[in-house]
Amino acid sequence: MPTIAYSSPFVPAEWIASHGFEPRRLRGPNAPIDGPIDSRVGLCPYMRSFINEAGTLCDLAGIVFTTTCDQMRRAADIVDNLPCFTMNVPATWQNASSQELYIAELKRLGVFLETAGAKRPTETELVRTMLKYDEQRKTLRAARGWNDSVSSDQTRLALVGGPISGHDAVLFKTIERYGGRIELDGSETGERTLAAPFNRRRLRDNPLLELADAYFGTIPDAFRRPNSELYRWLATEIGQRSIEGVILIRYLWCDLWHAEAGRIREWLDVPMLDLELNAEDPVARLETKVQAFLEALR
Amino acid sequence: MPPKQIALEEWDRLYDQLKATGLSEPSYGGKISRHLTDGDLRLTKLRFDNSIAALNLWNFLLTEEERLANARAEGKKLVGTMKDLGTVPVLAYSLPDLVAFYPDGAWWIPCVMELSAGLLGIADSLGIDESFCPVRAMLGAFVTEAHFPLPDLLTCSVGATCDDFSAIAQRLNGLGNPILWWEIPHRRKPAENERAVVLPGGMTAPGIQVDFVESELERIKKALESLAGQPLSDDMLRDGIARANAIRQRLSELRSLVFKAPVCPLPALELLIAEMLALHYCSDRDASLQVISDLLIETRARVDQGEGFLDAEAARIFWVNPVADLRVMNLVEDCGARICGTEHLFTHALDEIPTDVPPMRALAQMALADPMVGTAADRADRICSDITEFGAEALVLSRIPGASHCALEGGAIADIVAARLDLPVIEIEVAPLNDAYWPSLGTGLRALVETIRQRRGK
Numbered sequence: 001m002p003t004i005a006y007s008s009p010f011v012p013a014e015w016i017a018s019h020g021f022e023p024r025r026l027r028g029p030n031a032p033i034d035g036p037i038d039s040r041v042g043l044c045p046y047m048r049s050f051i052n053e054a055g056t057l058c059d060l061a062g063i064v065f066t067t068t069c070d071q072m073r074r075a076a077d078i079v080d081n082l083p084c085f086t087m088n089v090p091a092t093w094q095n096a097s098s099q100e101l102y103i104a105e106l107k108r109l110g111v112f113l114e115t116a117g118a119k120r121p122t123e124t125e126l127v128r129t130m131l132k133y134d135e136q137r138k139t140l141r142a143a144r145g146w147n148d149s150v151s152s153d154q155t156r157l158a159l160v161g162g163p164i165s166g167h168d169a170v171l172f173k174t175i176e177r178y179g180g181r182i183e184l185d186g187s188e189t190g191e192r193t194l195a196a197p198f199n200r201r202r203l204r205d206n207p208l209l210e211l212a213d214a215y216f217g218t219i220p221d222a223f224r225r226p227n228s229e230l231y232r233w234l235a236t237e238i239g240q241r242s243i244e245g246v247i248l249i250r251y252l253w254c255d256l257w258h259a260e261a262g263r264i265r266e267w268l269d270v271p272m273l274d275l276e277l278n279a280e281d282p283v284a285r286l287e288t289k290v291q292a293f294l295e296a297l298r
Numbered sequence: 299m300p301p302k303q304i305a306l307e308e309w310d311r312l313y314d315q316l317k318a319t320g321l322s323e324p325s326y327g328g329k330i331s332r333h334l335t336d337g338d339l340r341l342t343k344l345r346f347d348n349s350i351a352a353l354n355l356w357n358f359l360l361t362e363e364e365r366l367a368n369a370r371a372e373g374k375k376l377v378g379t380m381k382d383l384g385t386v387p388v389l390a391y392s393l394p395d396l397v398a399f400y401p402d403g404a405w406w407i408p409c410v411m412e413l414s415a416g417l418l419g420i421a422d423s424l425g426i427d428e429s430f431c432p433v434r435a436m437l438g439a440f441v442t443e444a445h446f447p448l449p450d451l452l453t454c455s456v457g458a459t460c461d462d463f464s465a466i467a468q469r470l471n472g473l474g475n476p477i478l479w480w481e482i483p484h485r486r487k488p489a490e491n492e493r494a495v496v497l498p499g500g501m502t503a504p505g506i507q508v509d510f511v512e513s514e515l516e517r518i519k520k521a522l523e524s525l526a527g528q529p530l531s532d533d534m535l536r537d538g539i540a541r542a543n544a545i546r547q548r549l550s551e552l553r554s555l556v557f558k559a560p561v562c563p564l565p566a567l568e569l570l571i572a573e574m575l576a577l578h579y580c581s582d583r584d585a586s587l588q589v590i591s592d593l594l595i596e597t598r599a600r601v602d603q604g605e606g607f608l609d610a611e612a613a614r615i616f617w618v619n620p621v622a623d624l625r626v627m628n629l630v631e632d633c634g635a636r637i638c639g640t641e642h643l644f645t646h647a648l649d650e651i652p653t654d655v656p657p658m659r660a661l662a663q664m665a666l667a668d669p670m671v672g673t674a675a676d677r678a679d680r681i682c683s684d685i686t687e688f689g690a691e692a693l694v695l696s697r698i699p700g701a702s703h704c705a706l707e708g709g710a711i712a713d714i715v716a717a718r719l720d721l722p723v724i725e726i727e728v729a730p731l732n733d734a735y736w737p738s739l740g741t742g743l744r745a746l747v748e749t750i751r752q753r754r755g756k
């Protein structure tokens with residue numbers, strides 16, 4: 001099945017799947033690879049690894065970029081040898097017109113997919129696909145939920161921030177090795193960005209509206225203006241899971257998360273470690289920081 | 299007086315002579331050097347145009363803070379308009395007793411005050427370090443309240459803006475400053491069956507995007523009306539647009555004269571300052587028009603008499619992006635070049651606002667014409683057509699340190715321009731203060747001038 005690659009959590013996988021394509025949310029390869037975007041000062045290494053990885057997919061039918069950050073938006077400009085679609089995801093969200101724009105963009109994405117060979121889904125097909133994805137997210141939530149089995153000598157941590165690439169996923173092991181345990185994954189690739197459960201009645205009445213609501217209407221993120229919902233979400237989740245420390249994950253040159261570091265630190269009642277990843281150096285470089293942070297928390 | 303670039307002390311002497319012969323000045327007049335007491339230390343390193351029109355331009359620019367304070371004292375409401383560069387001020391100035399200004403202007407404070415204001419240190423302490431562009435100085439300016447009064451209403455355009463500004467504005471908001479956010483989406487080309495709208499500058503956008511921006515501007519309009527305590531009618535807004543266009547027309551004529559004259563009639567530095575006035579009129583729309591009109595008269599007279607700077611052989615350079623260090627504009631002439639075309643991120647604030655559509659629609663079209671909300675290819679198209687119009691022989695892409703758009707966009711623009719026009723292109727980085735890198739900046743520019751000369755010989 002042809003693949004549509006994307007990275008932003010604001011791209012609904014079920015919308016792509018209902019068109020008959022395989023949605024593949026890339027999070028960057030396990031090792032740096034070359035591709036259309038070279039490495040240079042000022043470029044977000046995560047964005048680079050996402051595009052270069054997409055370029056290696058042999059069954060690629062297209063890449064979906066979003067406007068949620070300047071770097072992704074501009075990268076879409078210069079990838080000229082692959083079919084790309086840039087989806088406008090509004091930063092503002094407090095007005096109905098923002099959601100209307102998001103829905104219009106979903107429709108435009110549908111047209112892009114049809115141009116790439118997809119078949120427009122019937123409403124029944126869309127609903128069926130949405131229900132399937134909703135179930136999968138439910139299972140995921142249940143598996144990731146609060147866990148009684150944390151041993152008392154493990155420190156309960158929350159991750160918050162941008163995505164974690166395949167290359168940097170070793171961070172989870174590093175944290176465990178020094179006695180930490182991720183109780184809340186608020187990174188972009190974690191539970192923070194799961195779409196909200198669908199309301200079954202609204203789903204049947206107007207599936208596209210419900211899809212927009214579950215994604216655009218609920219995912220808290222640093223790029224939103226204002227981004228107060230991110231803090232509301234963090235307050236609830238950190239409180240419910242008795243978090244003792246927070247690790248902020250951000251990529252080099254990622255302004256959106258970098259600018260939040262100071263505010264999150266001031267706002268938290270628990271200590272915070274600010275970790276800058278570059279998707280190319282081994283995370284080992286950060287190991288002493290993680291170790292020192294966890295020792296200080298004990 | 300033959301045109302000449304003179305240092306600050308020379309301007310003081312010239313000022314005394316002019317005064318002795320009965321110079322009449324606007325209310326903001328005086329010696330330029332008096333602004334040193336405000337901490338504007340960079341002035342001692344600049345060379346200024348020796349015309350009275352330039353004297354007024356500098357004094358007008360450097361007294362904005364006083365104007366804002368006076369406006370507040372007179373009971374006027376202050377609107378801080380962030381990021382949109384040229385749109386919201388047209389709305390605000392269409393209402394009586396509203397004065398709009400750009401807190402973004404703090405971008406230049408680290409240069410003008412030679413880092414003595416400590417604004418970057420404050421931004422650092424708030425976690426906004428040098429990986430962000432110089433606009434981070436704005437955070438420090440809000441914290442110290444020493445460079446502009448806190449506005450009664452603060453607006454910020456987001457969506458297809460740079461991450462630097464969006465992130466810094468959010469930090470400002472997190473510090474307790476309420477912000478009215480409004481959205482400009484990423485401009486795209488209309489699809490085949492989509493309603494297309496031609497924007498100022500000639501680009502097109504889908505009608506649905508213009509509709510959306512218009513609805514966003516309606517929200518801003520309501521907030522301004524409530525601040526002003528009165529509705530903004532279409533007639534008032536049409537008048538506001540006509541006045542904005544009057545400034546834009548004069549500026550357009552000024553740019554055209556400066557870029558096309560056989561001998562450069564106005565230095566790059568003064569032209570850059572004049573272009574800035576189109577954004578928000580330096581907090582006084584009528585005075586702004588006067589300042590630009592006087593500059594235009596002076597420039598026209600110089601062109602008529604064949605007077606100017608350098609000679610007709612000067613290398614003709616097109617300059618992209620504003621320089622964080624104003625002194626670099628002087629360096630251009632030192633290296634034997636003149637500016638023949640600029641694209642300082644705000645061509646939409648220079649092009650005339652349409653008058654053949656309802657006024658809110660016209661503003662929406664203008665906002666969507668912002669070069670920063672579209673693609674690098676769109677930006678390059680405009681640059682190419684302006685290079686052709688103004689006869690530039692080379693392109694300088696001036697990188698802004700930390701700016702999220704520069705890393706990818708610079709290369710993309712350079713490739714398009716070089717391929718389409720077969721021109722030499724260089725990229726340089728200009729920090730707020732470049733004294734330590736002066737020799738290398740100069741070497742790069744001189745090498746470009748040399749290349750231009752060699753190409754002429756072929």
Ligand code: SF4
Nearest residue numbers: 044047069162251254
């Ligand atoms: S990590 Fe930051 S800069 Fe990089 S793609 Fe994500 S939001 Fe953009």
Ligand code: SF4
Nearest residue numbers: 431433460462463701
């Ligand atoms: S200089 Fe560039 S990065 Fe900085 S605020 Fe302006 S547009 Fe944004």
